[in-house]
Amino acid sequence: MSLRVKAVVEKFVKELKEALDADIRDRMMKEREMQSYLQEREREVAEREAAWKAELSRREAELARQEAKLKMEKENLDKEKSVLMGTASSQDYLDGALEITVNGEKYRCLRFSKAKK
Known part of the structure; x- marks a missing residue:
């Protein structure tokens, strides 16, 4: 009978080790998937941030050009006023x-x- 108990215990231990190994593999796969997902999301966010900064820079440059143009037009208008008026x-x-x-x-x-x- 002790051989039979020993065989049952060994079978139980073997099945338990297989279940633990399978669980560890599943957890590792899920961890890799999560890391991959996080890296992809970080890349997407970085791309959007870079695009936003580029657009902001372009708009600031356009604003500076328009301000310079308006300043020059105002100066020209003031000159015309002094000459004409x-x-x-x-x-x-x-x-x-x-x-x-x-x-x-x-x-x-x-x-x-x-x-x-």
Whole structure:
């Protein structure tokens, strides 16, 4: 009978070792799959982050170009205003003349008339 018990115990131990080995293999495979999944997700996130940073950089460069263009247009407009519009002072003169400054040169107008249509 002891041989029979010994055989049952050995069979049980063998089946238990096989089950443990199978469980260990399954866990290792799941661990590898999880690592592979995590690496793929990290790569995807890194790619999206790089694309986002590139887009941000492109937009910042475009914004800087537009700001420079607007600044230059404003300066040109200010120059045109000073040339075309001039500045007029009030009629403080005894003769009622209006003094106009255009591009740094002063002009005096003694008489005004309406433009013909």
